[in-house]
Amino acid sequence: MGLTIGVDIGGTKVLGGVVDDSGKVLATHRLPTPADDVAKTRDVIIEVVKELAAGHEIEAVGIGAAGWIDADRSTVLFAPNLAWRNEPLKDGVSRGTGLPVVVENDANVAAWAEFRYGAAEDATDSMVLFTVGTGIGGGIILGGQLLRGAHGIAAELGHVNVVPGGHVCGCGRHGCIEQYASGSALVRFAQSGAKDDPATAGLLLEKAGGNAGAITGPMVTEAAQAGDGVAVDAFDQVGTWLGVAMADMVQLLDPQVIVVGGGVIDAGDLLMRPALKSYQEQLAQRRNSPYAELRPARMGNEAGIVGAADLARR
Numbered sequence: 231m232g233l234t235i236g237v238d239i240g241g242t243k244v245l246g247g248v249v250d251d252s253g254k255v256l257a258t259h260r261l262p263t264p265a266d267d268v269a270k271t272r273d274v275i276i277e278v279v280k281e282l283a284a285g286h287e288i289e290a291v292g293i294g295a296a297g298w299i300d301a302d303r304s305t306v307l308f309a310p311n312l313a314w315r316n317e318p319l320k321d322g323v324s325r326g327t328g329l330p331v332v333v334e335n336d337a338n339v340a341a342w343a344e345f346r347y348g349a350a351e352d353a354t355d356s357m358v359l360f361t362v363g364t365g366i367g368g369g370i371i372l373g374g375q376l377l378r379g380a381h382g383i384a385a386e387l388g389h390v391n392v393v394p395g396g397h398v399c400g401c402g403r404h405g406c407i408e409q410y411a412s413g414s415a416l417v418r419f420a421q422s423g424a425k426d427d428p429a430t431a432g433l434l435l436e437k438a439g440g441n442a443g444a445i446t447g448p449m450v451t452e453a454a455q456a457g458d459g460v461a462v463d464a465f466d467q468v469g470t471w472l473g474v475a476m477a478d479m480v481q482l483l484d485p486q487v488i489v490v491g492g493g494v495i496d497a498g499d500l501l502m503r504p505a506l507k508s509y510q511e512q513l514a515q516r517r518n519s520p521y522a523e524l525r526p527a528r529m530g531n532e533a534g535i536v537g538a539a540d541l542a543r544r
């Protein structure tokens with residue numbers, strides 16, 4: 231089969247790419263997202279697709295968007311960073327471009343890209359992706375297929391409850407794993423650690439102008455890389471919680487591979503080392519039998535367009 235277009239819709243930019251059936255990106259085009267205007271956002275997507283389609287023979291379009299997508303992969307039910315509420319995106323873009331369109335959740339799209347062409351390209355059956363950014367997203371592949379669930383909202387891995395009555399989550403519940411194993415949690419752990427033990431957080435506090443409340447994610451990463459005790463401890467806490475979540479995935483699904491992506495993975499071993507340790511400890515009773523290998527994501531910023539384009543091809 232020929233070429234398809236993948237479109238990655240973020241809060242600030244719409245990035246489209248022409249992708250071939252080996253996962254190679256042949257051309258890209260990007261425009262700013264008019265995030266607060268539903269009709270304009272759809273028109274920008276159409277413009278990006280038309281620009282790319284003008285120079286290539288395109289068969290279909292896949293769109294990845296943060297939010298809840300219905301089970302028919304056509305309507306965005308709710309998007310946290312955009313104005314879409316029950317937006318029939320598939321029909322709108324299909325009408326505007328004359329091409330078949332599928333719409334998919336952005337974390338599912340990224341998971342598909344890692345499964346087909348990235349960190350789990352050797353896996354034939356199953357993979358779980360955790361995306362660790364400001365929040366936690368995820369995607370699950372089972373039996374070689376993306377697990378979408380009966381209502382299109384499966385694999386909301388960030389909102390599995392781990393601490394009943396714990397820290398309040400953006401979803402309204404208390405104690406979701408997102409509040410313990412995300413980039414936001416990393417900053418919260420570092421801020422409270424620096425307040426409790428300023429002597430161990432010398433480097434971190436220096437970066438934050440002496441104000442623990444001004445500590446940001448990049449500061450925690452830089453300070454941890456330089457050996458700051460509180461910053462390293464914040465990564466240990468996040469990694470430990472992530473290991474708990476990953477071990478639960480093994481109990482539930484027994485996948486071939488678990489992939490960790492998202493912005494926080496840029497910290498590399500600072501995150502992966504405590505995550506692996508915690509994961510193996512949690513799996514203690516199963517370690518005499520094979521279990522999923524942990525790997526960092528490989529597709530980077532191309533995951534959105536490559537995954538969406540490949541889903542459109544199917």
Ligand SMILES: [Zn+2]
Pocket residue numbers: 388389399400401402403406408
């Ligand atoms: Zn939640």
